[in-house]
Amino acid sequence: MATETLTLGKALNTGLRRALENDPKVVIMGEDVGKLGGVFRITDGLQKDFGDQRVIDTPLAESGIIGTAVGLAIRGFRPICEIQFDGFVYPAYDQIVSQVAKMHYRSQGKVTIPMVIRIPYGGGIGAVEHHSESPEAYFAHTAGLKVVTCANPQDAYVMIQQAIASDDPIVFLEPKRRYWEKGPVDLDAPLSGAYPLHSARVVRPGTDATVLAYGPMVRTALDAATAAAEDGRELEVVDLRTLSPLDLTAVYESVRRTGRCVVVHEAPGNLGLGSEIAARVTEECFYSLESPVLRVTGFDTPYPASRVEEEYLPDLDRVLDAVDRTFGW
Amino acid sequence: MATETLTLGKALNTGLRRALENDPKVVIMGEDVGKLGGVFRITDGLQKDFGDQRVIDTPLAESGIIGTAVGLAIRGFRPICEIQFDGFVYPAYDQIVSQVAKMHYRSQGKVTIPMVIRIPYGGGIGAVEHHSESPEAYFAHTAGLKVVTCANPQDAYVMIQQAIASDDPIVFLEPKRRYWEKGPVDLDAPLSGAYPLHSARVVRPGTDATVLAYGPMVRTALDAATAAAEDGRELEVVDLRTLSPLDLTAVYESVRRTGRCVVVHEAPGNLGLGSEIAARVTEECFYSLESPVLRVTGFDTPYPASRVEEEYLPDLDRVLDAVDRTFGW
């Protein structure tokens, strides 16, 4: 069994390579995905090995990338579109919400758009404006799209392949600040037996409070759990993985046990994923909750200048503070 | 005092006329806003009376409408942009979320974009696809934008003028299925003393449960309250009016009294306004709630073909059903 230690970025790269190998209809397209290998090198080496008809350098226009990918999908291809940064997906918003999301529905299932839209997202890398955003709610609110995000190299490797193999149109959010974090990746395990794409996962069991996170915040939540354990509090940490549809079965079970729930994400709190989760968890676990579901999120401001982003982003202390508040309610 | 009976559409038209009269920097721009008066005639007669430099027929491109309006705003104008239908705002999404919403912030207050983006929204008029959507959550989740909606002719008349007079960029959502509903409008009352733009309003007092609605659903909620009263249940109905920022002060007070809360909107439930409201109300009124906040919303599908839209849209029965459920929890 070939388990290697890879960065999350390299795991994605390897997953993409597998997908290109396994299905000749898979194509990658985007700005700078070819010789440069993308600004984060996630497509590094792929054009060299698969040619410029499989790994397509596009003109600089996001609506064009998604719109032409729709046409390729109608033709029978399985396009993987790279959007260079979170803040640059909006020019493609119309194509995504009105075309990609709706085509299967409008055609009563006759047209399938097996597209993956890869977006490096989130902050914490000291970038300038438009390079640190968390747009997941915009997509999760859109019926017809599925939205997933990975938090570790193993998931990155498997989930990207699962997303490509799926006939659903999927927004695949990549936690860019975690691209360089390393972890073991089992390169040989077959996709068929893999943990399902649209399932959340308990990544640390605990008894005292349930902490939900996804993407870049899973590490933060786990760090908080470690710190809490030192204070004698056992946090159960759930990596949501799928943001639309949400998979909250394990969460409900957990919250019924712990009676306390904290949701963590970088995106602004107002109408962020945390609000939907809070609403649902409250509905399902009404009589189990010892305190309301609390949300630890980015503030309701535009993403600020990078010299204050550490204050803007949820961190271990803010997570612990929220957990404390669930106990003090 | 000139109180006239006007349709909601005519009230908007009259409010726009007042704004054009009062401030030479106010301009209206959009597709078909001139001779045609807009497809809903909300700008009827305005180009004729104010000329084509004040009421500007634009090329057919929404990003162009918003993007040039940004430039006009930088130049000192106060543009009111008409988007023809909800489903056609997405090509302008980038300009709205990355430019309009952020310019004041990015410039540390040096640049102000006093823009109003008018969007007829919602279903119930038997239209074809893309003509019945409720995109409010996409805007409310965006820091830097304010979002309001009106539910009756008096509010339409006043709120549109308040929005235009405000220096904040405002998405002004018009409940298109209510354009033809009539009500009294006091045309003379000064703006200065008017009910504040960003305040919710209790439109029917009640004691047994709190029902929140906005825009097209306020009428539905009021009808439900009338029906409930016949069954001996007094529903307190709140017209939210401002969707971002939310004004929930009166709601908290109400829910603390009634112990039950139902939110109604047409937009899909997942990450709709109802989820944010449910999360906040639960946080604020945790010990007062007899049941979780329930949501009566559009389903998590694309807006369906019009022959089933009556089933898709929340109606009196679904509101009453939810109220019943809050009692049976």
Place this chain on the structure above:
Amino acid sequence: MAKGDPAVSSRGRRAAPRSRRAAATAEPELVQLLTPTGERIESATGPDGTEYRVDFTDEEYRGLYRDLVLVRKLDAEATALQRQGELGLWASLLGQEAAQVGSGRALRSQDMAFPTYREHGVLYCRGIDPIMPLGLFRGVDQGGWDPNEFKFNMYTIVIGAQTLHATGYAMGVHMDGKTGTEDGEAVIAYFGDGATSQGDVNEAFVWASVFNAPLVFFCQNNQYAISEPLERQTRVPLYRRAGGFGFPGVRVDGNDVLASYAVTRHALDNARLGQGPSLIEAYTYRMGAHTTSDDPTRYRIASEVEAWQAKDPIARMKAFLDKQQIADDAFFAEVDEQARAEAVHLRERVLELPDPAPVSMFDHVYPHGSPELDAQRARFSTYLESFEGSAH
């Protein structure tokens, strides 16, 4: 109405200049093979020197005429159905029959088309049951045919979006190795004059050019985008837009079915042979309202409409067939009768279109479904049943 106006001939080949118009619509340099009075022009030269001609048998000429008449009649029936409340809306093609039949018949069977919401004539030429779009406008579905079966994509209402889909599809044709030979595949993207202002359409121009996609951009310039006249979208003729993106553009008389056919066939064949994209501006006129919701009297004058009446696409074809004795009165009567019968048949079937079941709105959101949606459907079914119960 479908008959030629006898006053046409005295007005000569072109209508009087309309003074309201800017340069964009000044007397066009257009490719024409059949004049408004029904005179055949042997051949016509495009701006790049291409010679356009057609060589149809009498049978084929008659076939085109039949198409034009049928397409107009079915469209009129749909308008009538809307007026009677049987459709929520209808976007009539009245006046644009020649552009649509000419380009639609120029498509080879392997070619793929991406329409807007007005291409009922092209849809007809693709062999799709003309009832299909009526389902969309009646509100019973959002597109009924299989785009890949008929090589005709779903209607697209969001202005311009389909031009990118067409471009991507055409890139795929190329990637599949289906260009470069006579039996190669080509793609056609329909859009209106208003659409040329959309970013998407211009991005499609960029993409098609850069990837040398086997694609024909077919712009029906019907002079209006709802109420907005052409000068709100451009100050030069639209066909010239292509040059700035590096591919050829040509303006054709869109009320001339022969020229529309010739120009489109040529462009498609170039595309399938690997010579890349081109833009056709079919210069025509929307004789009716934008849709049945529209009131064109608010923004255009009757004399303008009358001037275009004199260029009617069907009248000129009829005059030509008549003068050349390609068809006789019996033929014209037979075609009218067929059109009438098909319209009646269409009407009957529309009235019978069943309303969709409420729970069907949960179908086909995702190819692989969603547990959350399944739960919503189940709850909603139970909710609906609770009423049925009480009704019993």
Place this chain on the structure above:
Amino acid sequence: MAKGDPAVSSRGRRAAPRSRRAAATAEPELVQLLTPTGERIESATGPDGTEYRVDFTDEEYRGLYRDLVLVRKLDAEATALQRQGELGLWASLLGQEAAQVGSGRALRSQDMAFPTYREHGVLYCRGIDPIMPLGLFRGVDQGGWDPNEFKFNMYTIVIGAQTLHATGYAMGVHMDGKTGTEDGEAVIAYFGDGATSQGDVNEAFVWASVFNAPLVFFCQNNQYAISEPLERQTRVPLYRRAGGFGFPGVRVDGNDVLASYAVTRHALDNARLGQGPSLIEAYTYRMGAHTTSDDPTRYRIASEVEAWQAKDPIARMKAFLDKQQIADDAFFAEVDEQARAEAVHLRERVLELPDPAPVSMFDHVYPHGSPELDAQRARFSTYLESFEGSAH
């Protein structure tokens, strides 16, 4: 580096053709008034027959040279500061000084400019403290100057968005009655070759044309959009894009400060006189990386860079001043010294830029504020104070 390469002269006016390039970058028909070796060309003719010439005093020539050197030096200092971790990122203008100084100096005081993120040279010409953009790239703010005070908008990172802002602003100039006279106002929109593919930029072309806006589209074609060479964006020269939208386009040698000035001044004056928009393609080269995060060795070859080195904008100006005895060694030394001093001064001030206070992130979200945000700020302040307490 800022010095002229003596090998230049032997290579003649144009570098060897680069075979990798498609038609879009074939030997350009460009307006040039100063050759790479520093020869003055009296006048040059644009594609529409316009004669371009400049008539500068010696003082003015020296001023332009000073601008070029200063702008390059400050830029190099910013790059160095980034390398030392003082900036998060820097987008260098190296190689594009002439296009920026030429166009920037062509602006009259009443004119308004809309930059991308690379127009540090234009910013300098507008009289804005060169430290301003370093705040953005250091991450202490997102734009420090007042656009209306300096008539130079904030930087725009989202590709192409600012071209629509410029168009709207220019429409406003017209609506304010500020065109049609010699002292009228004009607007300039900067963007790159890559940006020409964006829908927004093409919509700006439509709008500017339809509204006859007093606007100059100034495209710095530096041959790359990050790693993508020009042929990914177009297959014909970019300046020709304009014709399809109905306004003039011209390609200028963007490494020639005189020609850049002449062409821009002419276009701006046309605009202010009410003659509408035009497009300038400043043909130049990005000598460095896209930004400090980029590694251009992955996608372009050294010989290409060398060929462009031979066309350096500063070297040619220096050669010209020298040959024509407009400036002597003392002058050149003095300029270098000024540049060095200003760079040192810049560095000192950058190091002193204070970090913003955490709660400042809540400022200026809305002109009229938001109670919800006030509450968030208050809670966050309390939260922060709780740590301060514990730290004591």
